Amino acid sequence: MDTAFSYLDRQIEGWKLSLSKTSISKDDQDELKGHLDDVINELSANGLPDDEVWLLAMKRIGSIDLIEAEFSKVTPDISFRKNCILLVCGASAFMFIQFIFILLPAYLIRQQSKQLINNVSGSTDWVTLFTGLALSILILAILLGLIGKRMVFRTKFLIRRFKVGFAFLVITVLLSSAFLTIQLIDLQGWNIPGEIKTSFKTLSIFFYMAIMIAIVYVVCLVDKIDLRTIQAFNRRINWKTALLIGILAGLAVTLGYTYHVSYLPAIIGCPLFAVIGWMISFSQKHIINLFTAQFYLMALWFSGILGEYASIFHFYYFTVLSFLIIGYIFGRSRLAMSHPMNI
Known part of the structure; x- marks a missing residue:
């Protein structure tokens, strides 16, 4: 009996492992696993042998390939989503490696060269580094x-579990890479016209x-936020999505300070x-989302990260914040007009 139970247990675990490697979403996988457990328990309660239980369960649920094909019919962009996620994760890994092994050492060499030109002591064993x-x-x-296979699988699991943290990490690396790239082109002693430097900075940004x-x-x-229409996306916005969108818009405002254009931020x-x-x-928890969307700008306002320009940024913070609220009030009023009983 123990051997038969071990056989059935191995079959179930193997099936669940194969399911986890498909392009089916995590929530749908959990639902399918729960359905399999229910079918197994129902068949086992009838006193059937474990090998027969497994065969009947597979007939009811279907093979992994058949299940994935059916889900692809319901969600035709499932392959695109999987490939897009793999593409961006690979690009992020490349950017991280480039930052650690290329941009950061090059920037450090540039800084030490400046020190030597200015007769400031500083030495680094670059050969050892x-x-x-x-x-x-x-x-x-x-x-x-x-x-490699185990590392990729573990990384995939961590990204799914800590997707917002992963996004913050990648954005931090990208910001650092952008800063170092712009700094490296702005070399002292290079006869580069200011217009070219500005154009390169714009391209990098x-x-x-x-x-x-x-x-x-x-x-x-x-x-699993629906991106096919703007209305569907708006309804599915949560605090994490609002925070990331607010950071991107806040970065655009911050980068406006790097150009000498009046009121550009x-x-x-x-x-x-x-x-x-x-x-x-249009989102469900719109008050929380409204707060998180402006959190990046508010953090800069509190920290005074812009130094001598902090007072100017304070003005821009409240100006931009007022437009955020105006857009929110406009959307809520339009929503109230179309669905007066649901607001």
Whole structure:
């Protein structure tokens, strides 16, 4: 009896493991696993042998390939979602490796070169540092060859569980990479016209902002937020989505300070946050979402991270915040007019 039970238990665990490797969403997988357990318990209660229980259960539920095919019919973009998530995760890993092994060492070398030019003492054993980085890359390549499948599976699990934390980590790395890239092109002694430097800075900002938007997009996919229509997306906004959207819009406002254009932060931020306020007005927990959407700007306001420009930023913070509230009030009023009994 123990052997038969062990056989059935192994079959169930193998089936669940195979299911976890499909493109079916986590919630749907949990529902299917629960359905399988119910069928197994029902058949076992009839006194059937365990091998017969398993065969009947598979006839009722179907094979893994058949289940995935049926879910693909219901959700035709399921393959796209899976491929998009893998693509952005791979790009994020590449950007992280580039930041650690290329951009950061290059920036440190530039800083030390400045110190030597200014007769400021400073020395670093760059041979030892680069040798250590090269060995790290070699070890990483060996680990990928030996336990790469396990590492990918574990990383996938962590991203699903801590998707917002993953997004924050990647955005932090991207911001750091953007800062170092812009700093590296602005070398002292290089005869580069200011217009070219400004154009390169703009190109870098658009490049990294596009990747950040892709990260937020993937987090929405992992969180199973419907992105096919703007109305469906607005209704599914939660505090995590509102926070990430607010950070992206807040970064656009912050980057406006790097250009010598009057009122550029307000020109960028006011329409962006007005739209965000309108979008949040359709969500369920709209008050919480409204607060988290402006949390990034509020954090900058409290921290005084802009130093001597803090007073100016305070003005822009309240200006942008007012447009966020105006967009929210406009959306709620339109919603009240269309559904007066549901508000």
